[in-house]
Amino acid sequence: MSDASDEIEDSTAPLIEHLAELRSRLIWSLLAFVVGMVICFTVWKPVFDFLSSPLCNALIERGQECQTYLLQLQEGFFLAISISLFGGLVLSFPIISYQMWRFVAPGLYRTEKNAFLPFLISSPAMFLLGGAFAFYIITPLAFNFFLGFQQAGALGEGPTTDTTTAGIAFQGSAQGYVLLTIKFIVAFGLCFQLPVLLTLMGKAGLVSAEGLGRVRKYAMVGILVVAALATPPDVVSQVILFTVVYGLYEVSIILVRRVERQREAKLRAEGLWFEDDEEEADIAEAAAADDDATDVKDRS
Numbered sequence: 363m364s365d366a367s368d369e370i371e372d373s374t375a376p377l378i379e380h381l382a383e384l385r386s387r388l389i390w391s392l393l394a395f396v397v398g399m400v401i402c403f404t405v406w407k408p409v410f411d412f413l414s415s416p417l418c419n420a421l422i423e424r425g426q427e428c429q430t431y432l433l434q435l436q437e438g439f440f441l442a443i444s445i446s447l448f449g450g451l452v453l454s455f456p457i458i459s460y461q462m463w464r465f466v467a468p469g470l471y472r473t474e475k476n477a478f479l480p481f482l483i484s485s486p487a488m489f490l491l492g493g494a495f496a497f498y499i500i501t502p503l504a505f506n507f508f509l510g511f512q513q514a515g516a517l518g519e520g521p522t523t524d525t526t527t528a529g530i531a532f533q534g535s536a537q538g539y540v541l542l543t544i545k546f547i548v549a550f551g552l553c554f555q556l557p558v559l560l561t562l563m564g565k566a567g568l569v570s571a572e573g574l575g576r577v578r579k580y581a582m583v584g585i586l587v588v589a590a591l592a593t594p595p596d597v598v599s600q601v602i603l604f605t606v607v608y609g610l611y612e613v614s615i616i617l618v619r620r621v622e623r624q625r626e627a628k629l630r631a632e633g634l635w636f637e638d639d640e641e642e643a644d645i646a647e648a649a650a651a652d653d654d655a656t657d658v659k660d661r662s
Contacts, residue, residue: 387461394457399450416501430536492554493547503599564618571619
C-alpha cells in the first residue's frame with residue numbers, strides 16, 4: 363500500500379512543481395504589465411498627442427483645428443485607462459515573452475530551442491512592423507477618407523442667402539478616436555504575423571510550400587476580404603493592404619520551401635531520406651487528382 367502511495371506522490375510532484383513555476387511566471391508577467399500600465403498612465407497625454415498626430419495632420423491639411431471632445435464626464439479617465447492598457451501591454455511584452463520562454467524552454471531539446479527561438483524574436487518584430495505600417499501609412503489614408511464626408515454649411519446672412527445647405531463637421535470623441543487607432547495597429551500587427559505563423563507550421567510539418575502554392579487563389583480571396591474589413595471603403599488603402607499581405611504570403615511560401623530544403627538536406631546527411639517516399643507521395647497526389655476528376659465527370 364505504501365509503494366502505491368509513493369508512486370502517486372512521485373507522479374504528482376512534477377505537476378505541482380510545474381504549476382508553481384507557472385504561477386511564478388504569471389505573477390512576474392502581471393507585475394510587469396502593471397508597472398508598464400502605471401508608467402503609461404503618468405504620461406498618457408504625450409502618448410495621446412503621438413497617437414492623434416495622423417488625425418491632426420489630416421485636419422490641418424484641410425484648414426481645420428485639431429480638436430477632439432470628451433462627450434461624457436468620465437470619458438477623460440477612461441481615455442487615460444485605454445492608453446495605459448495598450449501602452450502597458452507594449453512595454454511589458456518583452457518580459458512576458460521572456461517568462462513564457464523560460465517556462466517552455468526546459469521541456470524542449472536543444473535543437474527544438476534553436477528552432478523555436480528565432481520565431482520568438484521575429485514575432486514581436488513583425489508585430490511592430492505591422493503596427494508602424496498601420497500608423498504611418500494606413501491611418502492617414504483612412505482619416506482623410508472619413509474626413510472627406512464633411513461639408514461647409516450656408517452662412518445664412520441676408521434675406522436672399524440660401525440656407526438649405528447643412529454643415530457637416532467633425533466633432534469626434536477622443537476615446538473613440540484612440541480606440542480606432544489602436545484597433546488599426548493591433549489588426550495590422552496580427553496580419554504581419556502571417557510569415558511567422560506559416561513558417562512555424564511548415565517547420566512542424568503542418569503545411570508545405572507546394573500546398574500553399576495550390577491554395578494561392580483562395581488565399582487571394584481571403585486577403586481581399588480581410589482588406590475590405592480592416593480598411594475603410596477606400597480603394598487606395600485596400601489595394602495597399604492587399605499588396606502587402608499577399609506579398610507576405612508569397613514570402614511565407616519561400617520561407618516554408620527553405621525549411622523543407624533544410625529538412626531534406628539534414629535527412630540526406632543522416633541517411634534517412636529515401637527517393638522512393640517522394641515518388642510514392644507524387645503518385646498518391648496524382649491518383650487523388652484523377653479520382654477528383656472522375657468524381658466531377660460522374661456528377662456531370
